[in-house]
């Protein structure tokens with residue numbers, strides 16, 4: 001890195017400036033940005049605050065977590081090929097090789113973006129923030145070309161990478177991982193992540209996957225964590241969808257909670273935050289992707 005860029009990095013503290021500095025670094029290294037994708041397609045969002053809206057989904061490869069309930073284990077490793085829908089919603093996929101250069105992905109997204117069809121672009125995975133350096137270059141371009149809001153779905157455990165793309169996001173759905181359900185523990189990172197989103201005035205919600213094994217004490221701790229940032233941040237409890245082939249990916253069986261459990265948990269969490277909604281994965285009911 002050039003000395004000039006190093007000096008600026010030391011001085012600048014806030015998240016937006018970090019993204020600007022990243023651009024400077026990329027420009028100097030002349031690295032051609034590429035991404036490892038799983039698929040690009042148009043569908044109805046089935047989870048969280050944007051449920052029912054039409055989105056262009058960009059599903060990135062790679063994930064550094066191993067949630068017991070994961071329904072996308074095919075995203076964990078870098079795929080050699082990706083599936084790209086030609087026409088929005090028609091499932092007329094082409095197969096392309098990875099990694100994908102930035103201008104090609106722009107082309108594919110623009111092809112999907114028919115007038116007035118989509119409400120937003122969903123960055124999903126895997127963990128999209130593992131592609132933060134790529135996104136820091138991709139997002140400003142795709143925003144200005146499509147004029148669509150950018151929605152990030154994330155495990156909420158990488159606040160540093162979030163800082164690189166913060167200026168280009170409109171909304172964030174942050175998974176809060178419960179140790180008893182996901183096998184992952186990220187309380188400190190989740191709190192920091194949520195605070196960054198809130199301070200940046202992004203539309204944000206928290207999604208928590210719950211199963212019969214969910215510990216009420218963890219839900220109470222989750223609600224307190226969210227309330228410490230803002231009582232107005234909505235929480236979505238999402239009953240786990242049982243995996244079709246659980247033993248293939250996880251040794252830990254996950255079972256959907258009982259009706260009594262979700263009623264009790266909602267009441268418990270509403271002591272701390274204003275909105276706790278219970279919604280299963282509706283895209284599975286609608287046969288969406």
Ligand code: SF4
Pocket residue numbers: 063064065066067069070071072073075125126127155
């Ligand atoms: S973060 Fe998402 S993609 Fe990664 S293991 Fe968990 S559920 Fe699967």
